[in-house]
Amino acid sequence: MAYRLTQYAHGGGCACKIPPGELENVVRGLLDDPQLTPTSPAGELLVGLDDGDDAAAVRLDGDRAVIATTDFFTPVVDDPYDWGRIAATNALSDVYAMGGTPLVAVNLLCWPRETLPFDLAAEVLRGGAEVCAQAGCHLAGGHSVDDPEPKYGLAVTGLALADRLMRNDAGRPGLPLxxxxxxxxxVLNTRHKATGESFDEAVEVMTTLNADASQAAVSAGIRCATDVTGFGLLGHLYKLARASGVTAVVDSAAVPVLEAAREAVRAGYVSGGTRRNLDWVRPYTDLSGVAEETALLLADAQTSGGLLVAGELPGAPVIGQLVPRGEHIVVVR
Incomplete structure (x- = not known):
């Protein structure tokens, strides 16, 4: 029997994230509660909840910082091996987005044991293990639960130089994006879930590690970056520009887009997560210069997307720049 894993979940990949506006309301009260601050912390917290960065960072000693993150989601493709690869690549990306190197990861597996056979779960875990091996990251154990919906991901610990972290609040006017x-x-994953069509180019993008891009950015002295995942390019760029006190200007014609995605948007394969992303950023974004189709692509809920960096990288297109804060936090042209 052939199983379509995407049919066993209400959403798929990072499109199943809690909407960003709702999430910020939930965590807002955690920032200022003194009872939630450790009395004798083992290390200095360098990056925490304040600006919605990709991972937490704590100074270990004078130069080194430990990076901690976790990411898991429902099936984004039907193939269990590819889903495992995508989920692992996506989880490791949070460490790369901070300028770190993954050190060790543990599996997070939720599985409907009475609905889906465990040989599919083994393929998911195999895919995740192969990506960790490719990244040079130990994969050691994990945790599993019986769950009505299948979910998979990793909790990852990494290392970085404390004074070379890449973070949301380090953007400055004049820097390219x-x-x-x-x-x-x-949108291609949404079409895949609805129709069963496969898109090899989407799988290739989602299983490409951000390791080389991260290393290049750190070596170039870049200190402001994030990865583009469930909140879309506009959502993650809005958080970066808001934290940095600048305005981000985007040249929509310069943004690379998978060709099949444009037709998928025109055909209506747009997830609820993408539409919620656009609703969230619209009050702070000047979208008057682009069509709704373009706006939806820029807000498209990515799974295991690329790095968005405030600086120039070899081979990465420049899609805009940071300028002094204006009327809008993001401007799309």
């Missing part, structure tokens, strides 16, 4: 992967995997 570069994007290392094309957009559009969200």
């Amino acid at each position: 570069s994007l290392t992967k094309p957009l559009g995997v969200g």
Whole structure:
């Protein structure tokens, strides 16, 4: 029997994230509660909840910082091996987005044991293990639960130089914006879930590690970056520009997009997560210069997307720049 894993979940990939506006309301009260601050912390917290960065960072000693993150989601493709590869690549990306190197990861597996056979779960885990091996990251154990919906991902610990972290609040006027992967995997995944059509180019994008791009950015002295995942390019760029106190100007014609994604948007394969992303950023974004189709692609909920960096990287198109804060936090032209 052939199983379509995407049919066993209400959403898929990073499109199943809690909407960003709702999430910010949930965590807002955690920032200022003194009872939630450790009395004798083992290390200095360098990056926490304040600006919605990709991972937490704590100083270990004078130069080194430990990076901690976790990411898991429902099936984004029907093939279990590819889903495992995509989920692992996506989880490791949070460490790369901070300028770190993954050190060790543990599996997070939720599985409907009475609905789906465990040989499919084994393929998911195999895909995740192969990506960790490719990344030079130990994969050691994990945790599993019986769950009505299948979910998979990793909790990852990494290392970085404390004074070379890449973060949301380090953007400055005059810096260019570069994007290392094309957009559009969200709408193609939505089409795949609805029709069963496969898109090899989307899988290739989602299983490409951000390791090389991260290393190049750190070596170039770049200190402001994020990865583009469930909140879309516009959502993650809005958080970056808001934290940095600048305005981000995007040249929509320069943003790389998978060709099949444009037709998928025109055909209506747009996830609810993408539409919620656009609703969230619209009050802070000047979209008057682009069509709704373009706006939806820029807000497309990506899974395992590229790095968005405030600086120039070899091979990565420059898609805009940071300028002094204006009327809008993001401007799309």
